[in-house]
Amino acid sequence: MSGDALQTLQFDVPSSLDEIPQATRRVFDFFSALNLNESDRFDLRLSFEEILINAMKHGNGYRREVPVRVTVSYQGRELKIAVQDQGKGFDVDRLKDPTMCDNIEAYSGRGVYLVKHLMDRLDYGPKGNTVEITKHLKN
């Protein structure tokens, strides 16, 4: 992996749900050289869209004029996607486990939980308004 150059793409996305398909296309166009299999594409798409929606909703309040900054990179078979909103951030430790009996029928709370399981890493920046996911491709 050390011989592979780091490839990076950065772009801003208006905080509006109708921007999600285009943002997802940009991410996967960038990853096209990696020939992702269907399973990895599914996991990466779901994880990216979940953290993007959270940034648009909780960070930027769906204010279209307030963008989410997306940074996508890969080096060898390690992929990273980071999203940064312009909110005050939040304490990830406050998230409830959606699989617990008291929460299993709750409306929300499954997005980040899914991302944690589908990706190899889920990291928050110190302010809590930047989220980065990492996936190591198996093949």
Added chain:
Amino acid sequence: MDIKITETNGVAVAAIEGEINISTSPQLKKEMEKVANSKVVINLGKVGYVDSSGLATLVEILKKARSKGGALYLTHLSDKVRSLFEITKLDKLFGIYPDDATAIAKFK
């Protein structure tokens, strides 16, 4: 998203085609609110993508069916969609069956 709802032996069977995500979930919720049956089957055979909003909407439809004394069963889940139910343990909440006929028979 395309939703076709039929009825078999008093069970409403909704066949969905498309994605169940944050943009399409309101349409699914709206269409399913029109269903008077308490026994409901949702066929996900032509659903290739479900996000957390989609899962939440299916939970809401399940709770509505239960409130009427019925249930919601899911059929024809792809391996990837089923994995989301397993990760979130929603596979313990829903009845998940391979096909509509099996699900309908479980209501008897």
